[in-house]
Amino acid sequence: AQKITQTQPGMFVQEKEAVTLDCTYDTSDPSYGLFWYKQPSSGEMIFLIYQGSYDQQNATEGRYSLNFQKARKSANLVISASQLGDSAMYFCAMSRFKTGANNLFFGTGTRLTVIP
Amino acid sequence: EADIYQTPRYLVIGTGKKITLECSQTMGHDKMYWYQQDPGMELHLIHYSYGVNSTEKGDLSSESTVSRIRTEHFPLTLESARPSHTSQYLCASSEIGGGSDTQYFGPGTRLTVL
Numbered sequence: 001a002q003k004i005t006q007t008q009p010g011m012f013v014q015e016k017e018a019v020t021l022d023c024t025y026d027t028s029d030p031s032y033g034l035f036w037y038k039q040p041s042s043g044e045m046i047f048l049i050y051q052g053s054y055d056q057q058n059a060t061e062g063r064y065s066l067n068f069q070k071a072r073k074s075a076n077l078v079i080s081a082s083q084l085g086d087s088a089m090y091f092c093a094m095s096r097f098k099t100g101a102n103n104l105f106f107g108t109g110t111r112l113t114v115i116p
Numbered sequence: 117e118a119d120i121y122q123t124p125r126y127l128v129i130g131t132g133k134k135i136t137l138e139c140s141q142t143m144g145h146d147k148m149y150w151y152q153q154d155p156g157m158e159l160h161l162i163h164y165s166y167g168v169n170s171t172e173k174g175d176l177s178s179e180s181t182v183s184r185i186r187t188e189h190f191p192l193t194l195e196s197a198r199p200s201h202t203s204q205y206l207c208a209s210s211e212i213g214g215g216s217d218t219q220y221f222g223p224g225t226r227l228t229v230l
Contacts, residue, residue, distance in 0.1 A: 004158075035218070043204060045159075045221035091158065095217075103149070103174065104219060106158040 002027050004092050004107035012113050013082045020067070021077040021110045023092035032096055034075040035104065036066065039089040048090075051075060082114045119143055122207050122222035129197055130230050137192045137225045139207030148190040149208040149219060152176060159206060165190055197229045 003026040013019035025034065036048040051059045051066045059066045067076040079086055089111050093104040120141040129135055141148065146167045151159040151174075161174030165184040179201070180194050190209075194201055204226050208219040 037221075043206075043224040043226065045206060045208070045224075047218050047220060050218055089156075093159075103161050103164065104159075105175075106160075108158045109156070 002029075002032075002094055002096065002105040004094055004105055006092055006107035006110050008110045009108075010111045010113070012115055013079075013086075014115050015084060016081055018078060018080045019082055019112065021079070021090050021092075021112065023075045023077065023107060025073050025075060025092075025094050027073075027094065027096070029096050032094055034066070034068070035093040035095070036064070036075075036077045037091045037093060038086075039091060039109070041088070045091070049077070079112075084114050084116060087112060087114045120207060120209055120220055120222040122205075122225050124225060125223060126226050126228075128228045128230065131196075131198055133197050135194050135197055135227070137205055137207075137227070139190045139192070139222055140188050141190075141209045141220075141222075142188060143209060143211070143220070144187065145209035145211050145220075146187070147210045147212070147217075148184065149210075150174070150180075150182060150190070150192050151206045151208065152178065153204045153206060153224075155204070163192065197227075199229045202227060202229050 005024045032053045034051045038046045049061045049064045051068045063080045065078045089109045091109045092107040123138045148165045150163040153159045160176035162178040163182040206224045207222040210217040210219045
């Protein structure tokens with residue numbers, strides 16, 4: 001069974017500093033995808049970044065990077081140069097590379113607060 | 117940029133009423149999903165669809181039903197709303213549905229059943 005664990009219920013970061021949000025996962029599937037989503041207080045889920053289990057390099061998207069350590073089953077999100085608008089809930093999610101079974105499994109989220 | 121819409125954004129309704137939550141996407145995506153999210157909690161998949169006339173139940177059991185008559189439209193219906201249905205409902209879509217396929221979400225509907 002798939003399981004996503006986010007152990008940090010809340011995190012604080014000073015504006016312009018970098019912050020790492022932790023995510024570990026458990027799966028017996030050899031192929032899977034890892035995603036990070038941002039959920040502001042308005043409620044929508046915003047896709048941030050994706051990492052495939054066979055990707056050799058860590059994914060990056062602007063100020064977001066994913067620190068993928070396959071042996072440790074971790075997929076931490078790094079946000080560089082934090083901005084006030086980064087304050088939100090952040091969810092790590094995993095999907096399976098399996099026909100008809102590509103549903104996302106979500107962690108419980110981390111609430112990030114950026115301090116001016 | 118995802119073009120997926122949900123209405124209403126907020127709904128307060130009495131017990132026993134029938135409700136339909138609307139979800140539409142203009143991206144031509146084949147696969148669509150409904151998730152349920154309690155405040156401050158993770159999302160749970162309740163329904164998904166591979167395409168027109170295809171619907172499947174998700175990981176979390178739900179009393180709601182869905183239909184997929186048109187590619188762009190995936191409404192969710194509760195025949196008789198109860199307070200236990202109070203939650204946020206998020207609709208999503210993806211192009212192909214493979215493990216690497218990104219799901220794009222709508223803004224959500226916050227449902228309160230009194």
